[in-house]
Amino acid sequence: MNKKSDYKDKPTRREFIHIATTTVGVVGVGCVALPLVTQMNPDASVKALAKVEVDVSRISKGNEVTVMWRGKPIFIRRRTDQEINKARNVSLKDLKDPQKDEDRVKKGKDEWLIMVGVCTHLGCVPLKQQGEFGGWFCPCHGSHYDISGRIRKGPAPVNMEIPNYEFVSDSKLIIG
Amino acid sequence: MRNFFLVILTSIFICTNIFAAGEATKPLKVDWSFNGFFGKFDRAQLQRGYQVYKEVCASCHSMRYLSYRNLSEVGGPEFSIAEVKAIASSFQIKDGPNEDGEMFERNGLPKDRFVSPYPNEKAARAANGGAYPPDMSVLVKARAGGANYIYSVLMGYDEKPPSNMKIEEGVYYNKYMAGNKIRMSQPLVDGSVTYSDGTKPTVSQMSKDVTAFLTWTAEPHLEKRKRIGFKTILYLLIFSILVFLSMKKIWSRIETKM
Amino acid sequence: MSEINYKPSSAIGRWFDERLPLLTLFNGHLMQYPTPKNLNYWWTFGGILTFCLITQIITGIVLAMHYTAHADLAFSSVEHIMRDVNYGWLIRYIHANGASMFFLAVYIHIFRALFYGSYKSPREVIWILGILIYILMMAAAFMGYVLPWGQMSFWGATVITNLFSAIPLVGESVTQWLWGGYSVDNPTLTRFFSLHYLIPFLILGLVVLHIWALHVPGNNNPIGIDLKKDGSDTVSFHPYIVIKDLFALVIFMIVFAGFVFYAPNVLGHSDNYIPADPLVTPAHIVPEWYLLPFYAILRSVPDKLGGVVLMFGAIFILIALPWLDTSKVRSAIFRPIYRQFFWLLVLDVFVLGYMGAMPAEGTYLLIGRIATIYYFAHFLVVMPLLGFLEKTKPIPLSIADPIISGSGNFAAARKDKSAV
Numbered sequence: 009m010n011k012k013s014d015y016k017d018k019p020t021r022r023e024f025i026h027i028a029t030t031t032v033g034v035v036g037v038g039c040v041a042l043p044l045v046t047q048m049n050p051d052a053s054v055k056a057l058a059k060v061e062v063d064v065s066r067i068s069k070g071n072e073v074t075v076m077w078r079g080k081p082i083f084i085r086r087r088t089d090q091e092i093n094k095a096r097n098v099s100l101k102d103l104k105d106p107q108k109d110e111d112r113v114k115k116g117k118d119e120w121l122i123m124v125g126v127c128t129h130l131g132c133v134p135l136k137q138q139g140e141f142g143g144w145f146c147p148c149h150g151s152h153y154d155i156s157g158r159i160r161k162g163p164a165p166v167n168m169e170i171p172n173y174e175f176v177s178d179s180k181l182i183i184g
Numbered sequence: 185m186r187n188f189f190l191v192i193l194t195s196i197f198i199c200t201n202i203f204a205a206g207e208a209t210k211p212l213k214v215d216w217s218f219n220g221f222f223g224k225f226d227r228a229q230l231q232r233g234y235q236v237y238k239e240v241c242a243s244c245h246s247m248r249y250l251s252y253r254n255l256s257e258v259g260g261p262e263f264s265i266a267e268v269k270a271i272a273s274s275f276q277i278k279d280g281p282n283e284d285g286e287m288f289e290r291n292g293l294p295k296d297r298f299v300s301p302y303p304n305e306k307a308a309r310a311a312n313g314g315a316y317p318p319d320m321s322v323l324v325k326a327r328a329g330g331a332n333y334i335y336s337v338l339m340g341y342d343e344k345p346p347s348n349m350k351i352e353e354g355v356y357y358n359k360y361m362a363g364n365k366i367r368m369s370q371p372l373v374d375g376s377v378t379y380s381d382g383t384k385p386t387v388s389q390m391s392k393d394v395t396a397f398l399t400w401t402a403e404p405h406l407e408k409r410k411r412i413g414f415k416t417i418l419y420l421l422i423f424s425i426l427v428f429l430s431m432k433k434i435w436s437r438i439e440t441k442m
Numbered sequence: 443m444s445e446i447n448y449k450p451s452s453a454i455g456r457w458f459d460e461r462l463p464l465l466t467l468f469n470g471h472l473m474q475y476p477t478p479k480n481l482n483y484w485w486t487f488g489g490i491l492t493f494c495l496i497t498q499i500i501t502g503i504v505l506a507m508h509y510t511a512h513a514d515l516a517f518s519s520v521e522h523i524m525r526d527v528n529y530g531w532l533i534r535y536i537h538a539n540g541a542s543m544f545f546l547a548v549y550i551h552i553f554r555a556l557f558y559g560s561y562k563s564p565r566e567v568i569w570i571l572g573i574l575i576y577i578l579m580m581a582a583a584f585m586g587y588v589l590p591w592g593q594m595s596f597w598g599a600t601v602i603t604n605l606f607s608a609i610p611l612v613g614e615s616v617t618q619w620l621w622g623g624y625s626v627d628n629p630t631l632t633r634f635f636s637l638h639y640l641i642p643f644l645i646l647g648l649v650v651l652h653i654w655a656l657h658v659p660g661n662n663n664p665i666g667i668d669l670k671k672d673g674s675d676t677v678s679f680h681p682y683i684v685i686k687d688l689f690a691l692v693i694f695m696i697v698f699a700g701f702v703f704y705a706p707n708v709l710g711h712s713d714n715y716i717p718a719d720p721l722v723t724p725a726h727i728v729p730e731w732y733l734l735p736f737y738a739i740l741r742s743v744p745d746k747l748g749g750v751v752l753m754f755g756a757i758f759i760l761i762a763l764p765w766l767d768t769s770k771v772r773s774a775i776f777r778p779i780y781r782q783f784f785w786l787l788v789l790d791v792f793v794l795g796y797m798g799a800m801p802a803e804g805t806y807l808l809i810g811r812i813a814t815i816y817y818f819a820h821f822l823v824v825m826p827l828l829g830f831l832e833k834t835k836p837i838p839l840s841i842a843d844p845i846i847s848g849s850g851n852f853a854a855a856r857k858d859k860s861a862v
Binding site for chain 1: 251253257283294295419422423426427429430433
């Protein structure tokens, strides 16, 4: 490579080595960026907290508890038959984000409504048993949710989110 | 003048190794599987080492910075998820407060930190005649000789103290311990644990296994570090050649010889 | 400089440049800047140091996202970084070893300046700015070492802050003010964290001034002579110097990577993996390797105040160097006697470093004292006298011009002669 005549080489060959060097250098910088970016992702200790276990045996009908999951409130409501009927008698045409109440609970566990208690508008926590539909009401910007957690009125675009969960027994619930 | 680099580097090495040496007897050298450029842990050894830690060391030594989930992570003992769940649930964890405001005990989960044998340092000292059994999470990195030193201390109980050395009550002679005196009685004897894989539980074997395990707890990303390190240096070598050629090409415009 | 004639090639570039001449600035200082063409690889460490500073700032910002500056949580937050944070171990090892690499580079940079007389007129301000940067680096490194809150962090902080208690009358008040209490504790840790985050940006500002001051007279060079006005002695910074600096940087990075990936803790002290304990002092308290020579000077004086004064004197004496050196000739290539003393100084600093790591007793202490005496004698006696006593060798008229033959010390110059 370091022959005397090198500088007389055709420009294409001269360019090739510079292009190769630049390309390899850019790839290297890209590889350095990777750890600097991913370090901000959830770390291993955060990911390990992705599941919570809840004992629901002490919740009576018509009551609800709030538990923390991934730093967010989870509403666990044991609904009365009356509330279930009310939720199911709503016509889908009246809903902003049409979804049957049956699709928001586990089959055979219809009394349990388990959802992420975060308003889908901008992330506030709605108040229970308030608003025009007997469900939840978000005080931040006035979103009304019904007893199935579905958006009925106000700026929120969709129903409150249902997390992954399962009942490992009648009394034990695992969220996540 | 070019040797200047070398002089500096070797001097740094000498300077930093000075306090490592001296004092106690030079530690035994072990050909660890995790040594060298491509060093990796021996999974079976780490699993055996965990058994030794759990059955012998853990009765006095805490492991505060580890969680049970770490035992299944890549680059470690790599127990299966089911095994880790079983290990974790064999421990009782204090949790709470519950809705009634009371603390309660529950079975451990993979996310939980290793359960410490004592609630605090004072309790640990009280139970051990004033000596504090150090936390083992980063012990290998916290001792100058590293893995070799830990292994040597575990192996250093056999010899009698020199006749001019006075050994007090509750203190033991150890050939490799810094200062040759140790407050811990010999922790391992042949057959202290029973290995399920049929490995013979000699003192030397158990010491090696637990030391390997402690090396992993101190440096859980060691394998990944060496793997990425090899790729990085390989990349830099190739890149340096390319840059060198580019440089020659550019400088050839004004210099015919270089 | 040719920047006067510069016009950005694109219309947007011209529009912007007329309003804020950033492109002209970059072109003048990073592209067209005329650089002596005989610079050797010892001159590449300026670029390497810039890389080190930027690396430390970037990795430091990342670490600050995960670190907790509290005496009860600092150690475990560092362990959290090492274990749980994605690539946290890599970023922390780069930052920790980066400090050592930074000092390795800065020492080479300083000794290069000493050898080639780069501190002499008209470059005194560059040199003084450089020394200020070096002092700030030591402050930043010391405070950074305290942050993991291990045994060496704690006791290092205790010993170094106690230096200020040697000040007559107000010493005790000063140390309590530094600590924010009656010993090194949480208030000390949080203020060190705050300052550790601040200082690199001060350094960055000084680096800009350092380079600005450098670009007024231009680089010194191995021959140490002023360049000819017609530009025949220089090449443009880009691409010639850029590519050469890059090559040296990549080689430097190989050494750096070797430490980070294969010996990440060899430059640190194992005791710093033991959480800080105010009741137990480690057997040997030693600072990081790059502070050892000054530590040796401190310990070589049996008097508390004297030791502190001498240690700070050893650093600040460098500021006066441009005036202590009375020689008219810059480069040691043409100063046969100074060159011997230069290497003696290099050896002396290594000896001091070694003694700083040894226990302060017996022969170690004696050698440390002799080395301390030489250190000061070098700057206060040897350098002023040599300017008058030394018979320097004949100096070539320019880098490119034919030079007086018959001396083996003109290798660098001769090489360039044949190149043209």
